Structure formats: structure tokens, C-alpha cells
Amino acid sequence: MIEPAPIQLDPAFANVWDELQYRGSVHVSTDAEALRELLGGESITYYCGFDPTAPSLHLGNLAQLIVMRRLQLAGHRPLALVGGSTGLIGDPKPTSERQLNERETVAEWVEYLGAQMLRFLSAEGDNAVQLVNNLDWTAPLSTVDFLREVGKHFRVGTMLKKDAVAARMESDEGISYAEFSYQVLQGMDFLELHRRYGCMMQTGGSDQWGNLTAGTELIRKAEGVHAHAIGTPLITDADGRKFGKSEGNAVWLDANLTTPYAMYQFWLNQDDAIVVQLLKSFTFLTSERIDELARSVADAPFRREAQRELAVQATSFIHGAAATQQAIDASQALFGSGDLAALDEPTLAAALASLDKQATATPDAPVLQLLQETGLVDSLSDGRRAIAQGGVSVNNERIDDPAATLEGRLLHDRFAVLRRGKKTLAGIDTA
Structure with a gap:
């Protein structure tokens, strides 16, 4: 297996701000020159917030966690905020109102997300990471105190101009007061962290820019201090679609939701048009190595060298080298000589679940029948011919008898890989 790169900064850059720029991690920011000076100087405290709207973080969150890790490697101190209170409200989507989750569910997800964040920081x-929960300072706050101490600093006209709010105001559904107030809550988070820990910078996705600047403006008005924010680019596929839970194509960081095998295959199948940017965003490879891989994409794209490197590096960071090796072994066993x-x-279960052709069967099901049911052959007569020609196997053992069944051939007393030819496969589950 390709060796996972050390988790360290690229020595080609003297300032972490320059590395973030090289990696395309800054889509929008407050004063760039001030940020470069700030991040190139003494250690500062910064934060990023994650709302518990699901039982796992996903790929978009990972982009933020990697930015946080790079800043931490540069000597800065991260605060990883999990939104025990903001998760009860929900950041407004441009399209419709979020469904409110039960308090008990949100509290459970707070624990899950906190544990996940500690895997990456x-x-x-x-400058060890510190977990914080915004429920700690919002729960004791009365409505009157919230309005007097925080709400008075916000102007409704400015709040209405935020992209998500403006979109919802134009929709038939409109926007609730709860979601409209979300930006006030997030702004209060930044102010509270500034007061408690001296936090001077927040990172987040560029689609959160209105919420990020709500915090910087609140600190300026309440404390007379110019804090900073960085908005990272949205992570999209080759067609420009955002990867995320709300888009229905989330890649989860929990191995029970997206298996290490599925994670490895996800990176392996990325398009040439975006693979170099993904290497910059999601790996700790040096710029020198990334430039080598970029040349490989241009000169020999058929080798898929960049995709293989991306798959190993990213999957290893998320799930570890051992799980990544298992994913590689599974891929080779299915499509190579493993x-x-x-x-x-x-x-094995994860690998079979990724196949286009799948079927359930009894442990004594006829192989010939399964060939037809899975679409590996068009008819039973086609199946007999394929068997007679030596082109059919079960779990990589050739089938010679057209009356053969799965009995005695199952892996883990449950699974079978049915193959016609070298690369036409179907997964069989007898559970």
C-alpha cells in the first residue's frame, strides 16, 4: 500500500496562511493581509462550529476539520464547538424549514460529534483542542437578557440581506423567527468564545459567510475588537453538486454509515477534473508531490495514479491505515488476484454492497438460476454456455457443473461473489 503521508505542514510554506491559499482552502475572508500577519505570528485561538443535525459528521465537515488541523500544526489553538443549542434550531436552508429534532436526540448526537472531532484534532x-458546547452559555440566558445584551447589536435590515434568509423571504413558505434568529445565536457563540478564551478567528464554509460575519460584527460592536473569519469553498463533485447531507449525497465519517471500503472507492472514482484539488484539500501531501501527481493526470490519466494516492491518503486519515489496507485487499479480491x-x-459485506448487481438467495440456490436473476446472463441457455466455456466462478472458484449450487461455497456462511468473465460480478447474500 502507498504509505500515508505524515500529518504535518508543507515545508515549502513559511506561513500557514500561504499553505491554505495554495490548497484552495480560502474562498472568502476578512482582511487577508491582517490574517497572514496574525497566522504567521504568535499562537491564537480559533474555532469552528458543527451542529448536531445527524449522528455523524460528513465530508463537508471534514474539509473544516482539516483546515483546523493545519492551523493547529502551525501552533494555533483550536476550539471545536458542537452546537447543543444551535442544533435545536437549525441553520436556515435556502429552500425550506428544517425539521426540529427531539432534545434527547440532539444531546445524543452532541456526544457522537464531539468524539468524532477528537479523531482529527x-x-x-x-495547543490541544478543547471541545465546547454552546448550550453551556445559552441555556442559562433569559430571553430578556439575550435581547438586551446580544439582540440590540443586530440590525434587521442587515439580517434580511443574508443569502439564505433572502431566499426564504422570497419563497412561499417564508422563514420562521427561530431560523431567522440563528445568525444571532452563532454571532453570540463567537463573542462568548472571544470573552472566555480570547478567540480571534472562526472558520466555516463559504455558504455560512453571513453567520461568520455576524460574529465578527458583534465582537466589533460589543468589544471594539476586530476579529477574523475564513470561509472555505464548498466541496463539490465534478458536476458542481455540493457533497452534503442536505443534498442527499453525504459521505459520512462514521464507518457504520459509510464503510471504509465505500470511502476508499469514493475517492478512487473521482474525476480527473477535480482530483488534484481534492489532493490539496483532503491530504497532507506536499505541494511537490501533488505537482507530480498533477503531471501524471495530464500525461497518463489512464494510470489513475492521483486517484489511488488520494484514496489511500484520505481514507487513512479518516479510518486509519489498517482499515484502508482492508479496503484495498477487498478491491483486489473482487477485481484482481486477491x-x-x-x-x-x-x-466483504461492504464490498458486495458496492456492486451494481446484487441478489438475495437461499444457501442452496442454483448457480445457473442466480446468473440469470442477477443479469450476468440473458437466459439459462446463455448461462449453461458460459459455464461450459469456463467463464463462471463463485468466490473465485470455477464452476464446471451447470447443476451446481451455492451449498458449501459461501464465505462467512453467508456471502458469494458470482462472476462471469473477469470483471462482471454480482454479490449474493443468503442471510
């Missing part, structure tokens, strides 16, 4: 050293029997049950 270091909890050691002078040993299917050596795969553990979860990895």
Missing part, C-alpha cells in the same frame, strides 16, 4: 500539547476468503465479514 490533537488533544496533546500546549483472496476473497481472507476478507473479514464487514469488509
Whole structure:
């Protein structure tokens, strides 16, 4: 397997701000020159917030966590905020009102997300990550105090101009007061973290820019201090679609929701047009190595070298080298010369779930019948011919008898890989 790169900054850049720029991690920001000076100087405290609207973080969140890790590697101190209160309200979407989750559910997800964030940010050293929950300072706050101390600094006209709010105001559904107030709550988070920890910078997706600047403006008005914000680009596929839960194409960081095998295949199948940018955003490879891979994409795209490197680096960062190796072994066993029997049950199950052709069957189902049911052949007579020609196998063992069944051939007493030819496969599950 390709060795995972060390989690460190690129020595080609003297200032982490320059590395963030190279990696395309800054789509919009407050004063760029001031930020470069700030990040090139003594350690500062910064934060990024994650709302518990699902039981796992996803790929868009990972982009933020990697930016946070790079800043931490530069000596700055991260605050990882989980929105125990903002998660009860929901950031307004441009299209429709969010469904409110039960308080107990949100509290459970707060725990899940906090544990996930600690996988990607270091909890050691002078600038160890600190988890914070905005429910700690919003729960004790009365409505009157909230309006007097925070609400008085916000102007409704400015709030109405925020992109998501403006879009909802033009829709038939409109926007509730709860979601309209979300930007006030997020602005209060920044102010509270500034007061408690001296936090001077917030990062977030560029689609959150209105919420990010709500915080910088609140700190300026309440404290007379110029804090900063960085908005990262949205992560999109080759067609420009955003990867995310709300888009229905989320890639989850929880192995139970997106398996390491599925994660590996996700990166492996990325388009040439975006693979170099993904290498910059989601790996700790040096700019020198990324430039080498960019040349490979241009000169020998058929080799898929950049995609293979991306798959190893990103999957290893998310799930570890051992799980990544299992994913590679599964891929080779399905499509190369690897040993299917050596795969553990979860990895094999994930690999079969990724196949286009799948079927459920009894443990004694006829192979010939399954060939037709899965669409590997058009008819039973086609299946007999394929078997007679030696082109059919079950779990990489050739089938010679057209009356053969799955009995005695299953892996983990459950699974079978039915193959016609070299690369036409179907997954069979007898559970």
C-alpha cells in the first residue's frame, strides 16, 4: 500500500496562511493581509462550529476539520464547538424549514460529534483542542437578557440581506423567527468564545459567510475588537453538486454509515477534473508531490495514479491505515488476484454492497438460476454456455457443473461473489 503521508505542514510554506491559499482552502475572508500577519505570528485561538443535525459528521465537515488541523500544526489553538443549542434550531436552508429534532436526540448526537472531532484534532500539547458546547452559555440566558445584551447589536435590515434568509423571504413558505434568529445565536457563540478564551478567528464554509460575519460584527460592536473569519469553498463533485447531507449525497465519517471500503472507492472514482484539488484539500501531501501527481493526470490519466494516492491518503486519515489496507485487499479480491476468503465479514459485506448487481438467495440456490436473476446472463441457455466455456466462478472458484449450487461455497456462511468473465460480478447474500 502507498504509505500515508505524515500529518504535518508543507515545508515549502513559511506561513500557514500561504499553505491554505495554495490548497484552495480560502474562498472568502476578512482582511487577508491582517490574517497572514496574525497566522504567521504568535499562537491564537480559533474555532469552528458543527451542529448536531445527524449522528455523524460528513465530508463537508471534514474539509473544516482539516483546515483546523493545519492551523493547529502551525501552533494555533483550536476550539471545536458542537452546537447543543444551535442544533435545536437549525441553520436556515435556502429552500425550506428544517425539521426540529427531539432534545434527547440532539444531546445524543452532541456526544457522537464531539468524539468524532477528537479523531482529527490533537488533544496533546500546549495547543490541544478543547471541545465546547454552546448550550453551556445559552441555556442559562433569559430571553430578556439575550435581547438586551446580544439582540440590540443586530440590525434587521442587515439580517434580511443574508443569502439564505433572502431566499426564504422570497419563497412561499417564508422563514420562521427561530431560523431567522440563528445568525444571532452563532454571532453570540463567537463573542462568548472571544470573552472566555480570547478567540480571534472562526472558520466555516463559504455558504455560512453571513453567520461568520455576524460574529465578527458583534465582537466589533460589543468589544471594539476586530476579529477574523475564513470561509472555505464548498466541496463539490465534478458536476458542481455540493457533497452534503442536505443534498442527499453525504459521505459520512462514521464507518457504520459509510464503510471504509465505500470511502476508499469514493475517492478512487473521482474525476480527473477535480482530483488534484481534492489532493490539496483532503491530504497532507506536499505541494511537490501533488505537482507530480498533477503531471501524471495530464500525461497518463489512464494510470489513475492521483486517484489511488488520494484514496489511500484520505481514507487513512479518516479510518486509519489498517482499515484502508482492508479496503484495498477487498478491491483486489473482487477485481484482481486477491483472496476473497481472507476478507473479514464487514469488509466483504461492504464490498458486495458496492456492486451494481446484487441478489438475495437461499444457501442452496442454483448457480445457473442466480446468473440469470442477477443479469450476468440473458437466459439459462446463455448461462449453461458460459459455464461450459469456463467463464463462471463463485468466490473465485470455477464452476464446471451447470447443476451446481451455492451449498458449501459461501464465505462467512453467508456471502458469494458470482462472476462471469473477469470483471462482471454480482454479490449474493443468503442471510
